[in-house]
Amino acid sequence: MRIYTKYGDTGYTRIVSGKRLKKDDIRVESYGTIDELCAIVGQALTLIPDEWEIKQEVLLIQQEIFDCGSDLAVPDFHRPFKLKQEAVVHLEKLIDSHLKETPKIEHFIIPGGTPLAAQLHIARTVARRAERRIVTLMSQSEDINPQVLVYINRLSDYLFVIARVANLREAGDEVLYTNSPKIFRSKRSDV
Template sequence: MKLYTRGGDAGQTSIIGGRVDKDDARIEAYGTIDELNSFVGQAASLIDSGVFAELKEELLQIQHELFDCGSDLAYAKLSEDRYKVGAGLSERLEAWIDRHESDNPPLEKFILPGGTALAAVLHVCRTVCRRAERRAVTLGRQHTVNPDVLTYLNRLSDYFFAAARTANARMQVEDTEYVRSAKVFGRKS
């Protein structure tokens, strides 16, 4: 099997059920999810210690789910019975976030992305995830999208934030507070 087809040489690509320009909102959305998946793989590759064993498992699960998200966005026309992403995935992410945050130090102010190499890459995952979410929202203005993908991406960026803090905390590296930040976390609305 050859990796190249030459089918996209004129600036179009195939999606499930048709062809679109390579800069179509659908391609931008699932292409950004693919980019995110690569960064998640990079984060997982930095984990070689037993102290992060469950985090590596979570990241591997997320990689599979990102493929599911991309698949749900890759259809020209898709009915709900074909969706791979459901509400249960976001609920599971919430449980993971809560578990990570229960072990993290209290947070009152915005923090700078960074700390350990793993935390820094997880912050990159967070920001690319936010971009993927924005691309999916744009796509949703033009075409029907699985709303559970939008929820999943929103929750996933929160997960990456919590996981980055966990990566720092377990290595006893303090998060660096943004010096001009007001106290924004832990306030009652």
Template sequence: MTGHVSPTNRGEPWRIARGYVTLQSHLGATVAKFTRIYTRTGDDGTTGLIGGRRIKKSSVRIAAYGTLDELSSAIGLARALCGEGGGDRAAVLDAWLAWAQDVLFNAGSQLAAVDEKIPGIPAVTQTDVTALERAIDSAQNDLPPLNNFIHPGGSLAAAQLHVARTVCRRAERLIVELRDEDDRGIGESIQYLNRLSDALFVWARWMNDRFGVPDHLWNPASSPPQ
């Protein structure tokens, strides 16, 4: 990106640690159970929120922050693929994607902590949203104007960034659905996910540009192969 805008110069530390110790203390026994993979407590189809309340795994709230986890996994694969021959551009993008995974974990923490007024729970902030806007503008400066719709694809890195983008859109839709029935713990998450999906789209084009792979333009008059 022009000027190498990075998470470290977005106005606050890249690794958001605010409230982490407090969060650990409130999680209590759950943190201690990290060394034990299975607990059997969810065998009845429920899961625990921070504070101890249990709700059905089929709830919109669980679907929402479960999809944030899925999104982070999709981003993790994108990071691995971008690092294969992506050069300096991949290193810059990796820093942004690693930061995005931290923010997504913060968003999930907010959604899981609705039952208590726990001080110091990591939160998605307007600063996070603004940081993404700067990253989008920076990457756009390196790209030719886009005058048509494009299909996901191109390089492996770009294709996976598009997969992450569509998962991001799904997470956003679920949190909007959750907001309509219970807006606790949502904060700036919807706005952040809206920007993140835009960023993932631009970053996919940015990596195709880096690998010298053209975007696959939509052709509304396309004919089948002969």
């Protein structure tokens, strides 16, 4: 099998159903951004210490990210969707679990710190871009797995939390945005 098909030579690509789309079609842009996210998460995986439980979590999440891209690449319900609501629920449990390891946020967190935390923040911002592309695709097409948008939204939260965990575990602190007063205040009147 050849790796090159020559379909792209004229600015087109074929998706799973065989349908031919321009390479700048919003569907291609959406799953292409997911592909980029998957690669960046793969890079982050190389920086996660083997003994951290997060490494196994992220390995599974990378598979689910690939499922998201696969679901976006298949139009007209050509096959059943791969990503299920259970993946979103699992991600929420992971977020809640890791939040217990982090202090309460009172200031914005600046992306950076350790190399691992910085890479996770890059992944988080690409997840947010993927989310925007998926919203645009959903506004133009009805055949999108709605769980993909929900999952990518939660994923950006997960990546934020584990970037914080990485900074705290490796550096002992976080990079705070200092050019503003405390912004995340308790809503309780006695605080």
